[in-house]
Amino acid sequence: MNRPASFHTVKFLPLLALAFLTGCQTYTKLSVTDHQGDRIADWIAEGSVKKVDQGYAIKAVERHSGPPNEVVNKYPNGWRTTVVGPNIVRQSVDKPAWLFDLDAKEK
Secondary structure, eight states, X not given: XXXXXXXHXXXXXXXXXXXXXXXXXXXXXXXXXXXXXOEEEEEEEESXXXXXXXXXXXXXXXXXXXXXXXXXXXXXXXXEEEEEOSEEEEEEEOOOHHHHHHHHHHO
């Protein structure tokens, strides 16, 4: 049975779309606050953010801890972790500047 050419095109569109999406890296900021709205930590995730029972499974590239002793941790190779907390707000962000600088040094 001969199928129209358009069937073959439609069949491979998902694969083509996947190939284009793998070249783009997305970054998501997850802000964790307590019940009063005070910041506990901010995380920058690279790639997908997956909802799990306790929070979100991410590949972290950066973490800002909340007060009183604020600390910034950077993970150039990524760190698989789970972000948990009473309130978590997600938002898309740009790639951190220090990662652009690191990429430029490696080339």
